[in-house]
Amino acid sequence: MTGLYLALALILLLTICVGMVRVLRGPTATDRMLAAQLFGTTAVAILLLLGQATENTAIWDVALIFALLTAIAAATFVRRRDIDKTTETEDQNDRH
């Protein structure tokens, strides 16, 4: 069984690596952010599998923390003061 857990965890890690292409490509900031969100879900799955494979359920606590916190970065992203709009006006003043 342990072999299966590890094999699945390995494949999931690979999907994160492949998904990184979306972060690199973009094209918009929103695309990048949404890819990071997908990694959160995958990481939770990997941690649950690793916890089961090593029979160390303390690892599940790490998964629980990710589950609780993955929304925070994305929520900040949508709620932050829009830098593009503020820089547009600032930019005309201090263009060098």
Add this chain to the structure above:
Amino acid sequence: MIDLVLAFDLILMTTLISLAWLLLASRDLFRAVVLFIAFGLLLALAWTRLGAVDVALAEAAIGAGITGTLLLVGLGKLGSAERCRRTPRPTTFLQRLTPAVLIGIIIPSVTIILLLELRQLQIVSSGQQGLVLSLLDISGTDHPVTAVLLNFRAWDTLLEKGVLLLALVSIWSLDQARPLFHQEAPSPVLKGLSQLYLPILVIVSGALLWQGGYAPGGAFQAGALLSAGILLAILGGRSLLPAWYGMPLRLLAGCGLLIFILIAAATLLAGNLPLQYPQELAGALILLIEIVATVSIAVILAAAVAGGHPAEISATEQQQPPSSEGTS
């Protein structure tokens, strides 16, 4: 099965190093921030693979809960610097090739060579592990990491609290805090999430603090989680009471260091070395320090994200109508 573990570790290491390179070399700062969030995620995986679940918990709480917000808010302050990416420099073929070669060939091969070499090494000594485990009975806790952090090497932890406080004081001396987010009310969905997750975050954080006595967990993990909770509350549209910005905030931020110093002084007066707890009180003292430190760490980390002196927030908010965007 060993091969599966090896393959997992290899890919994890290669990805971590490549990500580190990519995010440092990224000209688009927003991209760098998202890469850093992904980096933190994989780093937490790496810590669990190294058997350091304590560190993984802290990395998960800090990486997912605080760093992302800290960097995104910081990015807003770097407005004009971020404009630089829109004036692309002409790149030669060679310049474009270098990162690809680095990430595709050099980093993986160096990692593989290093890993293979490392596997040849014999572990000569397990460090102080035996010593710590033999003294665990008198430490006042059942988790070796907690025993080291709060008893055997409590001095280090005291100084760490000092460093955190110093960092906050430096941030406060640099700038005045500005409202982190849009003044307009958040989406009801975000509000609902915040209301639902906040109590759960509090309880998980308390559970982590308690677990520190016998399993991975402890004050830093609990504090980091709690500070993420504070951020989530602000994101969900709650505002902190301005009455708290003055003395209460300072006291809460400083109490972690203060309790340490008080206990050090008390042990000194009792004729022991500083922070050399009497054996029968060790458990209670450790618990007391951890509870106070949790609150202190939570407040310091959350205040650090605000990025400036908080007293000013109440002043500017009172002066200006909430609808205006004009603090910058």
Add this chain to the structure above:
Amino acid sequence: MAAQTNLWSRFTLRLGGCLFLWWVLTGGNTLTSWIIGVPTIALALWVMQSVPQSENQQLSLPGLLRFIPYFLLQSVRGGIDVARRAYSPSLPLNPDVIDFPLSLPPGRPRIFFLNSVSLLPGTLSAELCDTILKVHVLDRDIDPGLNQLQTHVARLFKHPSGGNR
């Protein structure tokens, strides 16, 4: 009088939830765990206390028992649907944004509905304009079944619009 008992039943429910979660996470078998457990739960209750309580929508148990299998079935269908589209070489997508008029009251029922929409086959709640929900659909030719979901959610929150079906 009725409001008073309502307040108490809500408090007991919340306290019960907190105690349950603490037990799940720590095992709760040692007496000393309550040294941290009691202040933690007090803090959690305080955090919940400051949530504005204008809305008074309690879940109905029969509604929940009918909702869970419906939701699980639909999310499996949703997963299979999106996976099929992702694998198919021709990428069979025909997306559109449709308007859906909400009859659910604001607050928890509406939030619950918005989140459920995003987990069901082919639909994504994109924007809420007053009582009109803009839904992004993957295939404009397929009926997204949002009315059925709305009935389920209304029943779950004991709202009249879901009662008589």
Add this chain to the structure above:
Amino acid sequence: MTVTEIITTMLLLASLPFFLAGTLGLLRFPDLYCRLHALTKADNLGLGLVVLALIFQADNVQQIIRLLLTWLLVLIAGATVAHLIARKARGDGHKHWSRQ
């Protein structure tokens, strides 16, 4: 192999196509909104199957509840984030992709 092990194996194998579909959708789907569909549905179903698989191996009730709680939290966070991102994209004026 016991019965529970067979069930766990099958559920884990069943979860794999959904995780792969999530990543594939992220890369292949033409616009942000479609990618959000992949994010919320495929991966959450994959995680649900993993959680279900591990429940069959759990030692006690607490573990089962912890697993279910983790899944539920990811589910709610995923749906919320999908909505927030879609809302922000619409606010920024992103047009949705269509065949015509």
